[in-house]
Amino acid sequence: MNEEHRDDDAPEAAPETPPAAYEALTAGMLAEKPTTEFEAARAEIEASGGEGNRMVTSLIQLHRALTEVTLPLDLPGADEQRAARQNMVEQLEDYVIPRMMTIDAPLLAVVGGSTGAGKSTLVNSLVGTKVTTPGLLRPTTRSPVLVHHPEDGRWFGQDRLLPELERVNHPTNDPGALQLVASDRLHPGLAILDAPDVDSVEEANRVLAAELLAAADLWIFVTSAARYADQVPWEFLQLAANRSTAVAVVLDRTPTEAVQTVAGHLARMLASRGLKDSPLFIVHEGEVSEQGLLPAEHVAEVRAWLDMLADDATARHQVVTQTLDGAVRALTLEVHPIADTADGQGEAAQRLRTDADMAYDEALRSIMAATADGTLLRGEVLARWQEFVGSGEILKALETKVGMLRDKILGSIKGKPQQAERVTAAVQGGLEMLILEQCEAAAERAEAAWQMSPAGR
Ligand SMILES: Nc1nc2c(ncn2[C@@H]2O[C@H](COP(=O)(O)OP(=O)(O)O)[C@@H](O)[C@H]2O)c(=O)[nH]1
Ligand SMILES: [Mg+2]
Known part of the structure; x- marks a missing residue:
């Protein structure tokens, strides 16, 4: 703690005016985004140097880390850790940081x-x-x-x-x-x-x-x-x-x-x-x-x-230091379970992401396979294709002069004769069905995997 301007034997001088950084800090506490204001205070404190200032800087960093750790997953014990985290944030804002800055x-x-x-x-x-x-x-x-x-x-x-x-x-x-x-x-x-x-x-x-x-x-x-x-x-x-x-x-x-x-x-x-x-x-x-x-x-x-x-400035300072040091020591101990919980949440989130990725990767593989191996061309699509071929539209086109061939085919498709349109619709419908089925299956697999863990649930 910074004691350089103390002289315990001298008659008590009027206490120093609170530093400007403190104004910024406390203004931040009243505002929506304390972290930004803390950062401004921190920059000012760092510029002024000193041991006590290093402590304040660390406490402000701890405050920022704690406000950023939201522990969103409902893993066992998350409620308690969220409450503990909130307590620590309040303890830092209401007492430890302001007290450290206006010792x-x-x-x-x-x-x-x-x-x-x-x-x-x-x-x-x-x-x-x-x-x-x-x-x-x-x-x-x-x-x-x-x-x-x-x-x-x-x-x-x-x-x-x-x-x-x-x-x-x-x-x-x-x-x-x-x-x-x-x-x-x-x-x-x-x-x-x-x-x-x-x-x-x-x-x-x-x-x-x-x-x-x-x-x-x-x-x-x-x-x-x-x-x-x-x-x-x-x-x-x-x-x-x-x-x-x-x-x-x-x-x-x-x-x-x-x-x-x-x-x-x-x-x-x-x-x-x-x-x-x-x-x-x-x-x-x-x-x-x-x-x-x-x-x-x-x-x-x-x-x-x-x-x-x-x-007695010395006695008073001892009391403040005892309580402040005790609070900081308690915070440094309490922060470990929160850090562990945050790590656990990160790992759980990663596992959930992997589960979902695996489920949808499989869907993608199935879709690729079905479109490549002809599975898609069975059933409805095959029936419509045979109708189209059987109607003679293609044969007629092939019999015509080579120069006309492309124009004829294009023309027959542009004109949308019924059979060609039906083939298109059947292919579209089949593909749509395939994608929907695979996505549903993927969603079910992902859900089943997520249901197995409390975080996923
Ligand atoms: N007779 C008597 N009454 C007391 C004494 N101390 C408090 N009281 C009464 O007890 C009641 C509660 O006291 P209060 O100071 O409000 O307690 P608090 O709830 O701890 O703030 C009040 O009616 C006081 O007048 C005491 O030493 N003697
Ligand atoms: Mg009372």
């Missing part, structure tokens, strides 16, 4: 977790004011809310991360919108996003929650004493562990008497699932104020940790 953007902490765990209340309490609507009513389809320091607003504009979500500055129920809130209660360098419930009964909410977590540098995963053993949140945490995404876990809404038992159990669960390095915060169950806030001291520890991250 100095503020750290994005996405608050996720189960229904009613207290996510929105936690976000409000961390910010110290009601920026996002908590609620008992379920399912709620409120837009996700991203809170950032006023100085950091430019990093989260429409053309930045998750470009398909429309930026709005007011609360809304539109699941296609992202509400931006500027608050100087947060330190510059770190933004918090209140995501929908990962286990929402509304599918749109679940999908959005997963998308938002996939775009996070850091998960703040909130669970409660009542919910910490639920399955769905653990599936998410397992995903994070597999990709070494940076995760902090918040055990929320925990009655004081239960803290020890629950926290101990939860810590063991985290350790056994590969998340022993994830910090675990306890937020005690408390009185929620009229504005929907917990007492400041309940969230003080989480808040101090987040402020520390925001203020």
Whole structure:
């Protein structure tokens, strides 16, 4: 990763303006043909050189390769591979490539977790004011809310991360919108996003929650004493562990008497699932104020940790790098089965083509044979020919002077005497029949061959 312009001991300078290549890239994400735009971005990046740039170039090439691999044949397992491919494309577009290109953007902490765990209340309490609507009513389809320091607003504009979500500055129920809130209660360098419930009964909410977590540098995963053993949140945490995404876990809404038992159990669960390095915060169950806030001291520890991250460029950079490297590593592993599937599809397509070629080659051979060996001249054609010969038209022509012979024959054909016309029609009909029969047989052979394989079916 490109660190040459970093100086971790110096006071934080305002983050760099995003490079022009990034503009081109994100503009491409909004447009119909991202690949072309990616290419423009790639050319610019290549021209500027550097190690991190080589990485971005490779990722853009990977993105292009993945968008081009359509896996059209319904071979066993193709559905899963198509879904995996789509996930990878989205992960590259929504997070990995934009993040790699703007490595100095503020750290994005996405608050996720189960229904009613207290996510929105936690976000409000961390910010110290009601920026996002908590609620008992379920399912709620409120837009996700991203809170950032006023100085950091430019990093989260429409053309930045998750470009398909429309930026709005007011609360809304539109699941296609992202509400931006500027608050100087947060330190510059770190933004918090209140995501929908990962286990929402509304599918749109679940999908959005997963998308938002996939775009996070850091998960703040909130669970409660009542919910910490639920399955769905653990599936998410397992995903994070597999990709070494940076995760902090918040055990929320925990009655004081239960803290020890629950926290101990939860810590063991985290350790056994590969998340022993994830910090675990306890937020005690408390009185929620009229504005929907917990007492400041309940969230003080989480808040101090987040402020520390925001203020410490090195620590922040480590978190971003951990998640980004983990995502890239996961992509490099996930790409192999897709490449194998694409090869398999190519081979299957080639076999189908060969089957069809063989079936029609045989038809062609049969037609050639039948027209050469006289088969075509049997039956109807022979009968009409004999009528034609028997009528004496040819004999008459042969008896005439040699000079007249050609004119006579031509004349007799031009004049289309009945018998000659019948011979022509019979030959035409016979040939047509032969071709049709052979083509039908070829189609049947090709179909029979294709029926034998799932791709052909
Ligand atoms: N008494 C009490 N209520 C809480 C606490 N945390 C959240 N709640 C309430 O639980 C409900 C769900 O909380 P919310 O923050 O919307 O959870 P989310 O679904 O995870 O966003 C709301 O009515 C909150 O007021 C807490 O620590 N104590
Ligand atoms: Mg909520």
